[in-house]
Every structure is written in C-alpha cells, then in structure tokens.
Amino acid sequence: MSISHTLGVLDLVRDGEVSITQQLVNHVARLVDDGTLEPGSKLPATRALAAEASINHLTAVRVYRRLAELGYVAAVVGRGTFVRRSVPVAAAADADDDDWQLGMLAPRTLSYADEMLADTLHAPYREDVIALASGFPSPDLCPARELAQIAAELARQNPRAVTDYLAVEGLPELRERLAEMGRAAGYAQSPDEILVTTGARQALDLVARAVLSPGDVAVVESPTFAGTLASLQATGARVLALAVDAEGPDIAALERILARHDVKLVAVQASCQNPTGADLSPRRRDRLLELARTRGFLILDDGVYATIRYEGPALPCLRAAAPSHVIYVDSLSKTIGGGLRVGWIAAGGPVLDRLVQLKLDADIHTAALPQHLGARYLSGDRHERLLKRVIPIYRSRRDALLAALDRHLSDAATWTVPSGGHHVWLTLHEPIDERALYAEALRAGVSFLPGGAIQAEKTSRTSMRLSFGLLDPAVHDEAARRLAAALREVRRRDRGRGRATGALS
Numbered sequence: 001m002s003i004s005h006t007l008g009v010l011d012l013v014r015d016g017e018v019s020i021t022q023q024l025v026n027h028v029a030r031l032v033d034d035g036t037l038e039p040g041s042k043l044p045a046t047r048a049l050a051a052e053a054s055i056n057h058l059t060a061v062r063v064y065r066r067l068a069e070l071g072y073v074a075a076v077v078g079r080g081t082f083v084r085r086s087v088p089v090a091a092a093a094d095a096d097d098d099d100w101q102l103g104m105l106a107p108r109t110l111s112y113a114d115e116m117l118a119d120t121l122h123a124p125y126r127e128d129v130i131a132l133a134s135g136f137p138s139p140d141l142c143p144a145r146e147l148a149q150i151a152a153e154l155a156r157q158n159p160r161a162v163t164d165y166l167a168v169e170g171l172p173e174l175r176e177r178l179a180e181m182g183r184a185a186g187y188a189q190s191p192d193e194i195l196v197t198t199g200a201r202q203a204l205d206l207v208a209r210a211v212l213s214p215g216d217v218a219v220v221e222s223p224t225f226a227g228t229l230a231s232l233q234a235t236g237a238r239v240l241a242l243a244v245d246a247e248g249p250d251i252a253a254l255e256r257i258l259a260r261h262d263v264k265l266v267a268v269q270a271s272c273q274n275p276t277g278a279d280l281s282p283r284r285r286d287r288l289l290e291l292a293r294t295r296g297f298l299i300l301d302d303g304v305y306a307t308i309r310y311e312g313p314a315l316p317c318l319r320a321a322a323p324s325h326v327i328y329v330d331s332l333s334k335t336i337g338g339g340l341r342v343g344w345i346a347a348g349g350p351v352l353d354r355l356v357q358l359k360l361d362a363d364i365h366t367a368a369l370p371q372h373l374g375a376r377y378l379s380g381d382r383h384e385r386l387l388k389r390v391i392p393i394y395r396s397r398r399d400a401l402l403a404a405l406d407r408h409l410s411d412a413a414t415w416t417v418p419s420g421g422h423h424v425w426l427t428l429h430e431p432i433d434e435r436a437l438y439a440e441a442l443r444a445g446v447s448f449l450p451g452g453a454i455q456a457e458k459t460s461r462t463s464m465r466l467s468f469g470l471l472d473p474a475v476h477d478e479a480a481r482r483l484a485a486a487l488r489e490v491r492r493r494d495r496g497r498g499r500a501t502g503a504l505s
C-alpha cells in the first residue's frame, strides 16, 4: 500500500518556520482528528515515510514518537505503529474476532524460549509422544491420598483454614516446619527467615525483582531453569552466562566477569542442578562464597532438586556459610506435588523486608489451604519416608534412560550423569538445526527440551534436556531409539541438500 493511500499528499514546506517534524506531526494529527485515518489503522513504516517525504529516517522516527506522546498513535512491538483506538471497549467487543485486543496489550515479543516452553508444556498430554521434554515429577509418586486424608481431617477440625486470610510471610506452623528443615539442611535458623511463596517460581521472580533494576548485571549458570532466565531477563538487567561442567558453574569465568562488571546477583543451583544434575564442587563453592563476600554480590541458590539425590552425601547449603549473602529458594513441588504451589525463600535483613513487600504487592499471601496441608504433611517423618520410597524409583528411571542413550546415541552425543534431580543434559558431537530436530522428533513420537530455550547465551553446540522423572523405565529405550532415528533423518535430509548444519541456539 502506498504512503499517499494512507497519509495523502505530503505538502511539506522546506526551510519554513515550522520544522519538517512538526509539519508531519500536524498532518497526521489532522488526518486522525477529521476521521480520514480511522482508529486502529496502520501507519506506514518509518523507513517508507522517510523515503516518501525525502527526510532522514531519524526524523520519521521522531514524528511517530511525538504523535505517540500526543496520544494519536501507539507502537506495537514487531507489528508497527497504529492510530490509537478511541472507540469504547464495549463497541469494539462487537467485532467478529479478537484481533482488536492486540492493540490493547503491553508490548511483549514471544521469544524462541517462550515458544518452545509453551510447546513442551503440552507434550505430556499427547498420547503418541514420549515426553522427555516434561520436567514434572511423577504424579504416581506424589502422596495424593495422604494429602486428601489430611485435607478431610483439616476440614473437620478447622474449616476456617480455607477462608481466613494469613500473614504475608505465611502460616506460622508451616514456617516453623520449614525452619526445622532449614536447620538440618543449613539454609535457615529461624522461622523469621522464611517467606512462603506461590511455588519456587514466584520465589525466583520476587528475588529477581527485589535485587535487579534495568541496566544491572546478573550472572546465571547456563543452561538453567527456564523460569530463572525469564525472571532475570524481565528485570531489564543484563544477564551473563556461566558454563556448567561436572563441578557445577565455572567460577573462574565468574572471576573474569567480575573484573569487568559490577555484578549484583549470581543465580545458581548448588545441588542437583536442572538440567545437568551437577553439584557445585567444594573448591568452587568456597571460591564463590569468598567472591560474594569480597566483591559484595548476592547469590540466589535454588534448591528444588537438592533432596532428590541419587549419589553422594547431601552438600551443606551455601546459605549456612554466608547467610547475609545467600538467598535460598525451594518448594514442595518436586517431592510432594507441584499443584500445591507451596514454595519459600530463606533470607534476612533488608533483602527479606523488600521480598515481603513485593510478595504483599503480588498476591497478599500464598493460598491458605495448601499452606495448612504442607504444614501438616511436614510434621513428623512423612517427608523423609516419602523421599526414602521415591528416590530409588527415580534412580532406576535415570539408570534406564542412561542405558538407553548408551545403546542408541553413544556414537552421536555425550551426556551428563546426574547426581540428583530429574534431567540429563545431552550434547551432540556435531551441531544441527535444533528446531528441525525438534520437529522431526515429535514426528517420530518423542519430545525433548531444546537447549537453546534454557541457555543465557548462544552457543555453537546443540544440546537438549531429557527428563526421566515422569516416565516408566520401560519406555526409555523406545524414547532413545526414536530420538536417534529423528537425528539420523535430519542429518540425512541435510546431506541430501548438501547443507552444512549449524546450531540454532
């Protein structure tokens, strides 16, 4: 569509008293005011306007910015600039479709990671696909029946547990239980240090928002949990990556970053990391804590998988050694059940005060019923007994997946042997287009989480997260066989096209 079709004749007076920018602003404003340009109509791209009006591109950008300030137009990221809709919402709602809503939304571009995560969340529900993409714990291994009994008991004894508001910080009995667990694990000494959250996911988000502002520098181990990346990036902070190997995140790389940047937050999972299953080695752990103290940054330690350990003794929590520098995050999701949405933060000082304020702003407090269920479930030794029962089962699933990878993919890839958690991180010897591999794997009947979705920086390697927690050991062989077949198929097609492959992530 030509410019003149939308904006009419641009009759500009060069060298006049009114600047070109102002003339164009007046021109478009007049067209909107007299109804020639209707609400919702799209303006030409700034480059097209610049070419048509023989003006500098920056002048065209200034014109649209000024029109936006005056309330005539609004820019929608990735779509363009539109005349603002002054029509009342009720009138617009009569339209046949929902497209008009696009103009109402705050700008947010869908990233590759968003796309992949949305896709993999649906994968467990497709019957024809073996869901190595899904990091959920197995519902059969969660104590659903016991929780139902506790809920019935609670309803009899204390029906108001469902309806009464609680303190922002959480139910006192639950904070007591979590502090007891904290004393044993080393992440807290007192219930006063505990803030109950809506899952660890909210805990991560609150910590990111409490500490980081746009332009700050945060460092995160990479690969990591997608939610951690999303929350750090949403603050507008610059997020730098630390590679992870068998000893955990690369602390020497952190030292190089610290030489060039004022880092405010370093986000790690010191035990049973998602997705590598690695532990932070004692040597690196000591150095990380020393750097936090001497360089003055905060460490965010996410321990959601720390209790699902297959090998070696439990490691002391980072927060035990530096309570003022470490903010610890955890939840009941990976052992008792994600649907409870009970998580928590252990922190102190002004950081905790800020987190409590943000929690109040976000949702006042986490729902009361799950907090009561969590508190009752955690009293006595139920949780220890649950872990004793489920860990050997998860270990056998891990071993089944590792053996299947050995049988089907040993000539094409290497992978981690997780000391805990629910995931294996697999890296191909030769890079490949991971979108093509993902699509082919779904066709072959297996899903995985593409590595590009959970890494803070691009890499030339192609990696993927394979999750074994949800699946019966009997299906792992078939899953690995399908994955290997998909890989062979994509390589065959690439060879056919004579195309050199390259990692997308």
Ligand SMILES: Cc1ncc(COP(=O)(O)O)c(C=O)c1O
Residues within 6 Å of the ligand: 135, 198, 199, 200, 201, 202, 225, 227, 269, 274, 302, 304, 305, 330, 331, 332, 333, 334, 338, 342, 343
């Ligand atoms: C490392 C890590 N942290 C946090 C979470 C979020 O846990 P929750 O379900 O308690 O919000 C997950 C979920 O997969 C995770 O893997």
